[in-house]
Amino acid sequence: MATVTLTDVRKSFGKTQVIHGVDIDIADGEFIVIVGPSGCGKSTLLRMVAGLETVTAGEVRIGGERVNDREPMDRDIAMVFQNYALYPHMSVFDNMAYGLKIAKTPRAEIEARVQTAARLLQLEPYLGRKPRELSGGQRQRVAMGRAIVRKPAVFLFDEPLSNLDAKLRVQMRLEIKQLQRDLGVTALYVTHDQVEAMTLADRMVVMNAGRADQIGAPLDVYADPRTEFVAGFIGSPPTNFLDPAAVGGQGARLGIRPEHMRIGPAGSGRITARVLDAEPLGAETLIHTRLPSGDLLTIRQDGAAPIPGEGDEIGLAWEAADEMRFGPDGRRV
Amino acid sequence: MTAPARTRKAPPPGMVERRGAGLWLTHAGLILGVAFIFFPIWLAFVASTVSQPEIVRPPMPLLPGDQFFENYRKALVSGINAPVALMLLNSGVMAIGIAVGKIIISLLSAFAIVYFRFPFRRVFFWLIFLTLMLPVEVRIVPTYEVVAGFGMLNSYSGLILPLIASATATFLFRQFFMTVPDELAEAARVDGARPMQFFRDILLPMSRTNIAALFVILFIYGWNQYLWPLLITTDPSMNTIVMGIKQMFPSGDDIADWPVIMATSILAMLPPVVVVIGMQRLFIRGLVESEK
Numbered sequence: 001m002a003t004v005t006l007t008d009v010r011k012s013f014g015k016t017q018v019i020h021g022v023d024i025d026i027a028d029g030e031f032i033v034i035v036g037p038s039g040c041g042k043s044t045l046l047r048m049v050a051g052l053e054t055v056t057a058g059e060v061r062i063g064g065e066r067v068n069d070r071e072p073m074d075r076d077i078a079m080v081f082q083n084y085a086l087y088p089h090m091s092v093f094d095n096m097a098y099g100l101k102i103a104k105t106p107r108a109e110i111e112a113r114v115q116t117a118a119r120l121l122q123l124e125p126y127l128g129r130k131p132r133e134l135s136g137g138q139r140q141r142v143a144m145g146r147a148i149v150r151k152p153a154v155f156l157f158d159e160p161l162s163n164l165d166a167k168l169r170v171q172m173r174l175e176i177k178q179l180q181r182d183l184g185v186t187a188l189y190v191t192h193d194q195v196e197a198m199t200l201a202d203r204m205v206v207m208n209a210g211r212a213d214q215i216g217a218p219l220d221v222y223a224d225p226r227t228e229f230v231a232g233f234i235g236s237p238p239t240n241f242l243d244p245a246a247v248g249g250q251g252a253r254l255g256i257r258p259e260h261m262r263i264g265p266a267g268s269g270r271i272t273a274r275v276l277d278a279e280p281l282g283a284e285t286l287i288h289t290r291l292p293s294g295d296l297l298t299i300r301q302d303g304a305a306p307i308p309g310e311g312d313e314i315g316l317a318w319e320a321a322d323e324m325r326f327g328p329d330g331r332r333v
Numbered sequence: 334m335t336a337p338a339r340t341r342k343a344p345p346p347g348m349v350e351r352r353g354a355g356l357w358l359t360h361a362g363l364i365l366g367v368a369f370i371f372f373p374i375w376l377a378f379v380a381s382t383v384s385q386p387e388i389v390r391p392p393m394p395l396l397p398g399d400q401f402f403e404n405y406r407k408a409l410v411s412g413i414n415a416p417v418a419l420m421l422l423n424s425g426v427m428a429i430g431i432a433v434g435k436i437i438i439s440l441l442s443a444f445a446i447v448y449f450r451f452p453f454r455r456v457f458f459w460l461i462f463l464t465l466m467l468p469v470e471v472r473i474v475p476t477y478e479v480v481a482g483f484g485m486l487n488s489y490s491g492l493i494l495p496l497i498a499s500a501t502a503t504f505l506f507r508q509f510f511m512t513v514p515d516e517l518a519e520a521a522r523v524d525g526a527r528p529m530q531f532f533r534d535i536l537l538p539m540s541r542t543n544i545a546a547l548f549v550i551l552f553i554y555g556w557n558q559y560l561w562p563l564l565i566t567t568d569p570s571m572n573t574i575v576m577g578i579k580q581m582f583p584s585g586d587d588i589a590d591w592p593v594i595m596a597t598s599i600l601a602m603l604p605p606v607v608v609v610i611g612m613q614r615l616f617i618r619g620l621v622e623s624e625k
Contacts, residue, residue, distance in 0.1 A: 050519075050523065051522075052519050052522065052523075071522070071525075072519075072522050072523045072525075073522065073523065073524065073525030077523070078523065079519075079520070079523045081516040081519070081520060082516070083514060083516055085514065085516035085517050085519065085520035086520075087517065087520075087521075087534075087535055088539065089535075089538040089539055090538075098521075098524050098526075098534070099523075099524035099525055102524060102525045102526055102530060103525055146520075146524075150524075
């Protein structure tokens with residue numbers, strides 16, 4: 001249990017700077033999710049907290065202490081890797097116990113801690129098995145168990161669910177959240193999946209090209225994105241962007257979420273569009289349209305609402321309060 | 334067994350079904366091949382069980398005689414220049430020394446090259462690689478000079494040390510280590526393992542199939558060394574068996590004791606066979622157990 005503080009953290013590989021100064025303040029017991037597209041530097045940031053990458057500039061503090069130059073084992077962290085990184089020749093028990101054995105924990109305590117973790121993760125029947133004899137979800141649990149038994153101050157997760165199938169991912173997501181709550185451990189979780197980010201995070205950090213574009217509670221970030229990138233990245237289907245000039249406004253870009261647009265007859269509303277395609281998903285229907293200017297817009301409407309035919313002209317309306325205006329630098333105005 | 338006439342279902346994909354004449358033909362071919370390869374060994378065995386006059390009198394016997402125990406006892410205990418038991422021991426020490434030494438050295442050097450960033454890492458790698466081009470036979474004169482200078486003639490260290498560095502094995506372990514996911518090393522670091530702990534607890538057990546395979550190859554390589562032991566062991570008590578056989582051939586007017594020489598040949602063949610069969614189990618089990 002500890003706070004984690006990143007102060008103007010930077011990372012360069014050779015001459016290429018990949019992290020351009022990130023500041024994050026993580027409270028004790030908080031669940032922080034770092035989300036962003038691939039290549040945005042989110043994994044690098046996590047690995048710097050773990051001590052697997054050196055910090056080029058800036059400061060990483062865990063529990064108030066500067067850990068820049070400490071080995072991973074001396075940082076009081078545990079990490080869950082994307083491919084689980086289980087030791088293939090060791091049994092589940094030995095996988096979980098390895099860190100404790102190195103730390104010269106007494107045998108009886110190792111036994112007790114592994115048993116507790118195994119019970120928590122429903123791994124008790126599998127303690128004698130090798131990793132290859134387990135399913136993906138079970139391997140994932142062993143990786144978590146290995147993190148838990150060390151009773152670290154901070155959990156680090158590097159895309160831990162991306163190797164699982166969709167159904168298992170939802171289940172493990174809930175389990176991770178539950179576990180983190182029960183143990184009260186500070187967690188830093190990296191993912192490219194915005195649904196994971198939205199559902200798990202107390203606060204999320206949206207990374208874009210080596211910068212933290214926005215840090216905040218998921219719903220705040222969703223409702224009030226600070227940059228054009230965040231508005232486009234968070235939300236599925238993504239925010240519609242159009243040229244404000246088309247509807248008589250100012251700013252460089254105008255963003256409106258699909259659920260905030262309403263369909264009316266042609267000629268009504270703020271703008272006219274042509275229907276390209278409709279995707280009925282049951283509870284809701286996504287309607288893809290094209291503006292005369294060429295911009296593509298998606299409208300999300302209730303599944304029970306009438307679906308306009310392909311090629312129809314429709315009018316689109318929205319509340320002024322739902323408009324998000326962005327300046328030429330991509331920032332909200 | 335003849336294939337019963339039945340309506341045959343299409344074989345499952347990926348399986349080859351062979352019945353009838355084809356089966357017999359392939360087996361006949363294989364048996365013929367085995368007989369062809371095995372015949373000289375059989376002759377050697379027969380020759381080791383008969384008496385000297387029986388060998389030299391044509392036609393050569395094709396069935397074992399009654400001198401088996403007599404000839405083998407004579408070979409093992411007294412031999413011609415040195416007892417074969419002693420030569421077997423020398424060869425065993427040399428072959429095991431070379432195999433184990435090569436494995437240890439190449440494991441460690443591959444570990445260094447793959448997992449550590451040190452200055453001139455690539456240079457060292459290529460230097461090791463370069464030694465592939467310099468087998469014992471090419472560097473034999475300078476190597477002899479060095480070994481003689483260290484006073485290692487007629488000693489086990491002289492037999493083993495010059496042959497102990499192995500670029501091939503280093504290269505093999507390097508390739509294997511590079512297939513081990515980086516996350517494994519990182520997980521071990523997070524678990525608090527120091528580099529040598531990671532090497533011992535994780536890399537070494539993961540390499541055991543490779544080690545078994547290499548041991549077989551290197552043991553046979555060491556066992557079959559001929560030129561090097563011939564050069565540096567002048568004392569018959571340090572002779573290895575492969576060169577020892579040649580030393581048994583008579584010079585001048587002496588009469589070759591063929592039954593004893595043949596018994597020695599058969600004895601020289603046995604340890605590699607034992608190693609291959611013994612390690613094969615480990616090796617196949619390792620292959621079956623290996624990770625996807």
